Amino acid sequence: MSNISNRKDDHIRLALDQNHQAQLGCGLERLTFEHIALPQLALSDIDTSSEFLGHRVSAPFIIGAMTGGSVNGERINQNLAEAAEYCHIPMAVGSQRAALEQKLDQNVRHWAPRATILGNLGATQLQQSGTDLAKRAVDSISADALIIHVNPLQELIQPNGDRDWTRVLEAIHDCVNNLAVPVIIKEVGAGIGPSTAKMLADAGVTWIEIAGRGGTSWPSIELARNNSTKEQQVAEPFIDWGMDTADLITTVHSTCPDINLIGSGGVRNGLDIAKCIRLGAQMTALAQPFLASALESSDAIIEKIEIIHEQLRWAMFLTGSKDLQALRSAPLTQARL
Ligand SMILES: Cc1cc2nc3c(=O)[nH]c(=O)nc-3n(C[C@H](O)[C@H](O)[C@H](O)COP(=O)(O)O)c2cc1C
Numbered sequence: 001m002s003n004i005s006n007r008k009d010d011h012i013r014l015a016l017d018q019n020h021q022a023q024l025g026c027g028l029e030r031l032t033f034e035h036i037a038l039p040q041l042a043l044s045d046i047d048t049s050s051e052f053l054g055h056r057v058s059a060p061f062i063i064g065a066m067t068g069g070s071v072n073g074e075r076i077n078q079n080l081a082e083a084a085e086y087c088h089i090p091m092a093v094g095s096q097r098a099a100l101e102q103k104l105d106q107n108v109r110h111w112a113p114r115a116t117i118l119g120n121l122g123a124t125q126l127q128q129s130g131t132d133l134a135k136r137a138v139d140s141i142s143a144d145a146l147i148i149h150v151n152p153l154q155e156l157i158q159p160n161g162d163r164d165w166t167r168v169l170e171a172i173h174d175c176v177n178n179l180a181v182p183v184i185i186k187e188v189g190a191g192i193g194p195s196t197a198k199m200l201a202d203a204g205v206t207w208i209e210i211a212g213r214g215g216t217s218w219p220s221i222e223l224a225r226n227n228s229t230k231e232q233q234v235a236e237p238f239i240d241w242g243m244d245t246a247d248l249i250t251t252v253h254s255t256c257p258d259i260n261l262i263g264s265g266g267v268r269n270g271l272d273i274a275k276c277i278r279l280g281a282q283m284t285a286l287a288q289p290f291l292a293s294a295l296e297s298s299d300a301i302i303e304k305i306e307i308i309h310e311q312l313r314w315a316m317f318l319t320g321s322k323d324l325q326a327l328r329s330a331p332l333t334q335a336r337l
Pocket residue numbers: 011012015064065066067068093094095120147148149186187188189211214215216264265266267285286287288289291
C-alpha cells in the first residue's frame with residue numbers, strides 16, 4: 001500500500017475519535033432562531049429542495065469530501081455513493097490524487113449514476129501537475145464540479161507536507177479557465193476568510209466551501225501522527241488556528257455577495273444546516289458525521305441523512321419557513337454568552 005493510502009487510513013481512524021474534534025465551537029451554537037409558536041403551515045408542506053449546479057437536490061447538504069484512494073476508502077465511497085443516489089443528496093469524494101497516480105478504478109459514478117458528484121484534488125498538486133491532472137480527476141468520475149482543497153496549516157503540521165504555495169492561486173485560475181465544470185475551493189477546517197475569498201473571486205471562482213474551525217480538527221489529527229517532539233512544540237500554538245464557521249459565512253457573504261457559499265466545518269445536524277442557510281450559505285456540507293455510518297453500510301448512511309433532513313424540516317417548521325427562501329429571512333438572535 002502506498003504512503004498516501006496509509007495516511008488516508010490513519011485519517012479515517014483518527015477522525016472517528018471525538019478527541020480530534022475542535023475544542024472551540026463552530027459558532028453556530030451561539031445563534032438561536034426566534035421560536036414561532038404559530039407556524040401557520042403544515043410540516044408536510046415544507047419544501048427543503050434546492051438547486052445546486054443545475055441539479056435539483058432534495059435538501060441543501062452535501063456529503064463532505066473524505067476519501068478517494070485507500071482500501072477502506074473504496075468501501076466507504078460505495079456506501080456513501082449509494083446513499084447519495086438514493087436520497088438525491090450531492091456527494092464529494094476525497095482527494096483523487098492516489099487513485100489517479102496509482103491508476104486505481106474509481107467507481108463512484110457506477111454506484112451513483114444520477115447523483116451530483118464532486119471531484120477533489122489538493123491545490124498544491126495542481127501547482128505541480130497543472131490542469132491536466134484536474135481534467136483527469138473530473139473525467140475519471142464524470143464529476144459535476146471539481147473541489148480544490150487549500151489546507152496550508154494541515155500541510156505544515158503533516159510530516160513532509162507541501163511548504164511551497166507560491167503558484168497555487170495561478171493554478172486555481174488556470175483550472176477555472178480550462179475545466180468544463182465549475183471549480184469549488186474549500187479549506188479543511190481552518191476556514192476561508194474574506195481576504196482569501198476576494199483573491200478567489202478575482203481568479204474567477206464562484207463557489208467556496210468555508211470549512212471553518214469548529215468540527216474535525218486537522219491540527220489535532222496530524223499532530224497525533226507526528227512523532228517529532230520538536231515539530232509538535234512548533235505546532236502547539238496553532239492547534240486552534242482559524243476562524244469559526246458562523247463568523248466566516250457571515251463575513252464572506254457580506255464582503256463577496258456574488259460568491260456562492262457552502263457552509264461547513266462543525267455542521268452536525270439539520271438545525272446547524274438551517275442556521276448556515278440563514279447566515280447566507282447556498283448549501284452546506286458535513287463530513288465526519290457520516291464517517292461511522294459509512295464504515296457500516298449504505299442503509300446506515302441513508303438513516304443518518306433522513307435524521308438530518310427531518311431536523312432541517314423541524315427547524316423550518318418552528319421558524320415558520322415553508323421553503324429555503326423563507327428560511328433566509330427567519331428571525332435569528334445571537335445567544336447571550
Ligand atoms: C476522514 C476524513 C478525510 C478527509 N479527507 C479530505 C480530502 O481528501 N479532501 C478534502 O477536501 N477534505 C477532506 N476532509 C475534510 C472534510 O471534507 C471537511 O472539510 C472537514 O472535515 C470539516 O468538516 P467536518 O467538521 O464536517 O468534518 C476529510 C475529512 C475527514 C473526516
